[in-house]
Amino acid sequence: MKNFQNKIVWITGASAGIGEEMARQLNQKGATIILSARRKEALEKVQQSLPFPEKSYVMTIDMEAPTTFTDKVKEVIQKFGKIDLLFLNAGISQRSYAAQTDISVDRRLMEINYFGPVALTKILLPFLQKQTESNIAVNSSLAGKFGFYERSAYSASKFALHGFFESLRLEEAEHNVNVNMLCAIGIKTGISQNALDGNGKPFAKTSAMQEEGIAVDDCVSQMVAAIENNKKEVIIGKGAQRFSTKIKEFLPELFFKMLQKRKP
Numbered sequence: 001m002k003n004f005q006n007k008i009v010w011i012t013g014a015s016a017g018i019g020e021e022m023a024r025q026l027n028q029k030g031a032t033i034i035l036s037a038r039r040k041e042a043l044e045k046v047q048q049s050l051p052f053p054e055k056s057y058v059m060t061i062d063m064e065a066p067t068t069f070t071d072k073v074k075e076v077i078q079k080f081g082k083i084d085l086l087f088l089n090a091g092i093s094q095r096s097y098a099a100q101t102d103i104s105v106d107r108r109l110m111e112i113n114y115f116g117p118v119a120l121t122k123i124l125l126p127f128l129q130k131q132t133e134s135n136i137a138v139n140s141s142l143a144g145k146f147g148f149y150e151r152s153a154y155s156a157s158k159f160a161l162h163g164f165f166e167s168l169r170l171e172e173a174e175h176n177v178n179v180n181m182l183c184a185i186g187i188k189t190g191i192s193q194n195a196l197d198g199n200g201k202p203f204a205k206t207s208a209m210q211e212e213g214i215a216v217d218d219c220v221s222q223m224v225a226a227i228e229n230n231k232k233e234v235i236i237g238k239g240a241q242r243f244s245t246k247i248k249e250f251l252p253e254l255f256f257k258m259l260q261k262r263k264p
């Protein structure tokens with residue numbers, strides 16, 4: 001996607017954090033933004049803060065309610081006729097050891113982070129196939145490339161996205177549906193506040209990873225550049241985090257010891 005001028009962009013999880021900032025940056029670049037998440041009031045607040053609020057549309061969505069997705073897709077297609085970029089960003093994290101995590105938490109994270117995006121994509125896909133070109137940008141995580149302490153369910157849900165969307169990228173290349181996998185780590189948002197503990201309750205604390213992390217506007221600028229340059233995958237992190245997938249691949253024993261030192 002070379003530029004965003006007059007493009008139609010649908011963002012899930014646009015009421016806060018990375019999705020909110022993506023809405024702002026792409027609206028500034030001339031795109032019309034469909035702002036989706038569960039909280040209508042928060043979406044309307046984001047809408048009013050956009051550089052060009054008249055080029056935006058609020059439509060609530062709950063990624064845990066896939067039976068509503070056909071109507072949501074119908075609504076955006078009827079209103080805009082096409083979607084140039086679907087930014088699958090809505091997501092929730094976890095802060096608990098696997099041994100202390102109820103299976104209902106694993107299932108909930110899979111519903112929100114994996115099955116929701118997959119179901120929405122399947123319903124939108126027939127429309128994307130008819131367009132000259134489109135992009136699906138998936139906000140995975142570095143936790144989608146390797147497991148980490150207190151992230152067993154989160155990491156699994158993000159790994160699953162890679163399996164699905166890498167297959168989809170191959171299958172849909174003939175329809176010019178491009179897939180960008182965005183793998184960030186430690187971005188200063190409310191993600192750890194909103195994360196679930198082992199019993200499914202809000203963690204409600206700011207993790208060190210977020211406190212010491214990258215500013216959200218910096219992260220989003222890197223994501224925008226990755227979409228503009230049609231990168232198949234991008235890692236967004238600080239220092240050695242950027243090379244972590246290479247270290248894992250070539251020096252797996254060293255990598256394991258490095259991660260062990262990050263025990264919370």
Ligand SMILES: NC(=O)c1ccc[n+]([C@@H]2O[C@H](COP(=O)([O-])OP(=O)(O)OC[C@H]3O[C@@H](n4cnc5c(N)ncnc54)[C@H](OP(=O)(O)O)[C@@H]3O)[C@@H](O)[C@H]2O)c1
Nearest residue numbers: 013015016017018037038039062063090091186187189190
């Ligand atoms: N922050 C990081 O360090 C980091 C690193 C790598 C990847 N990511 C990924 O980035 C994405 C955005 O996270 P963030 O850091 O911006 O966190 P955030 O500030 O907590 O924002 C999460 C967004 O997802 C929405 N959301 C949550 N559950 C939803 C549901 N059931 N249906 C629809 N929307 C839902 C929230 O809106 P409502 O509450 O209004 O529904 C909110 O807009 C996530 O997929 C996360 O995994 C974050």
